[in-house]
Amino acid sequence: MSVLITGGAGYIGSHTVLYFLDKGEDVVVLDSLEKGHKQALLDGVTFYQGSIHDEALLSDIFQKHTIEAVVHFAASSLVGESVEKPLDYYENNVIGSHTLVKQMVKHEVKHIVFSSTAATYGEPKNIPIKETDPTIPTNPYGETKLAMEKMFRWCDAAYGLKSVCLRYFNAAGADPDGRIGEDHTPESHLIPIVLQVALGQREQVQIFGEDYDTKDGSCIRDYIHVMDLAEAHYLALEKLRRDNTTSIYNLGNGKGFTVKEVIETCREVTGHEIPAVVSERRAGDPATLIASAEQANQELGWQPRYPELKTIVEHAWKWHVANPTGYDKEIAVNKR
Numbered sequence: 001m002s003v004l005i006t007g008g009a010g011y012i013g014s015h016t017v018l019y020f021l022d023k024g025e026d027v028v029v030l031d032s033l034e035k036g037h038k039q040a041l042l043d044g045v046t047f048y049q050g051s052i053h054d055e056a057l058l059s060d061i062f063q064k065h066t067i068e069a070v071v072h073f074a075a076s077s078l079v080g081e082s083v084e085k086p087l088d089y090y091e092n093n094v095i096g097s098h099t100l101v102k103q104m105v106k107h108e109v110k111h112i113v114f115s116s117t118a119a120t121y122g123e124p125k126n127i128p129i130k131e132t133d134p135t136i137p138t139n140p141y142g143e144t145k146l147a148m149e150k151m152f153r154w155c156d157a158a159y160g161l162k163s164v165c166l167r168y169f170n171a172a173g174a175d176p177d178g179r180i181g182e183d184h185t186p187e188s189h190l191i192p193i194v195l196q197v198a199l200g201q202r203e204q205v206q207i208f209g210e211d212y213d214t215k216d217g218s219c220i221r222d223y224i225h226v227m228d229l230a231e232a233h234y235l236a237l238e239k240l241r242r243d244n245t246t247s248i249y250n251l252g253n254g255k256g257f258t259v260k261e262v263i264e265t266c267r268e269v270t271g272h273e274i275p276a277v278v279s280e281r282r283a284g285d286p287a288t289l290i291a292s293a294e295q296a297n298q299e300l301g302w303q304p305r306y307p308e309l310k311t312i313v314e315h316a317w318k319w320h321v322a323n324p325t326g327y328d329k330e331i332a333v334n335k336r
């Protein structure tokens with residue numbers, strides 16, 4: 001029995017593949033490589049380069065392998081881009097997932113673990129945010145993820161497809177052993193951008209707004225280690241196998257850090273000065289996003305192993321120092 005991991009060559013997907021392999025799972029990866037990296041896949045992974053839109057390819061994969069469950073990362077996930085190109089986001093995230101799920105139903109695959117996001121909440125009513133809080137997305141990206149969550153609920157009622165939707169807060173860090181890391185082009189996430197400044201690849205980091213209602217005026221986010229996310233996917237799959245029920249969980253540390261605190265931690269870890277300038281707010285950024293992950297703690301038995309921001313930055317820094325230009329130019333094929 002195999003687990004199909006879509007988007008498995010991307011940042012969070014590749015770390016999850018690593019975790020699943022370490023757990024002895026048989027993994028099949030489908031990724032278009034539009035954003036992902038072949039080099040992020042270690043030896044021994046069965047890999048198909050292609051799209052979740054490709055029905056024939058999906059059908060082929062479901063016929064060739066005995067797929068027990070799907071872990072579905074493949075998506076477009078830039079908030080700003082989604083505002084400019086909503087139709088692209090509906091196409092890749094909603095229509096793409098619809099095509100995938102249709103094939104799952106056809107081939108009687110009954111379990112899916114889905115990458116959802118804190119962006120489903122929009123501007124939060126309460127901090128920390130609970131799964132039962134209102135979901136009113138402020139951008140098309142969050143809206144498409146919420147649409148998928150709802151589709152899964154109806155698919156449970158109609159076809160018995162059981163899903164676990166994981167609403168991640170801010171993924172960060174890298175494999176502690178330095179085998180793989182984060183390489184997005186263009187990079188939009190705070191921590192890798194700050195580390196690129198430390199590496200001398202950018203002159204400075206921009207702080208998007210310092211007039212928010214927070215302790216130092218910059219936005220607060222809940223940063224969660226990518227390997228802790230990977231583990232949560234495994235625990236979600238185990239829960240599906242055990243209980244066969246549909247559910248939704250927040251994944252975060254329950255602790256928030258301002259943009260300025262993140263930059264300061266990066267200065268401590270790297271020993272570099274890291275110039276920062278304050279610029280305009282970025283459209284669509286809520287002031288504060290902090291997860292209540294109590295439900296995942298209790299029902300999945302999930303406890304983050306690397307909750308400290310310093311550790312998260314240290315692991316990211318280790319990979320960036322070893323791979324200053326990311327995968328394409330520096331890294332050879334990884335060996336487990």
Ligand SMILES: NC(=O)c1ccc[n+]([C@@H]2O[C@H](COP(=O)([O-])OP(=O)(O)OC[C@H]3O[C@@H](n4cnc5c(N)ncnc54)[C@H](O)[C@@H]3O)[C@@H](O)[C@H]2O)c1
Binds near residue numbers: 031
């Ligand atoms: N990074 C975060 O902080 C964060 C937070 C919340 C949710 N998420 C979600 O987690 C998932 C993974 O995020 P990531 O940061 O690893 O992104 P990523 O871009 O690194 O990974 C996504 C992968 O999916 C692949 N892909 C995209 N469209 C595809 C398609 N149509 N067919 C096949 N492959 C396709 C890309 O090539 C890429 O390898 C996404 O669904 C994202 O929305 C990410």
Ligand SMILES: O=c1ccn([C@@H]2O[C@H](COP(=O)(O)OP(=O)(O)O[C@H]3O[C@H](CO)[C@H](O)[C@H](O)[C@H]3O)[C@@H](O)[C@H]2O)c(=O)[nH]1
Binds near residue numbers: 190285289
């Ligand atoms: O150069 C930068 C980049 C980011 N930021 C700030 O740093 C914080 C974190 O920004 P990221 O871009 O790293 O992450 P986001 O919080 O915007 O988004 C992440 O979390 C979201 C859920 O909250 C979505 O799921 C999304 O996919 C995921 O990337 C934000 O306040 C942002 O304004 C800066 O100040 N300067």
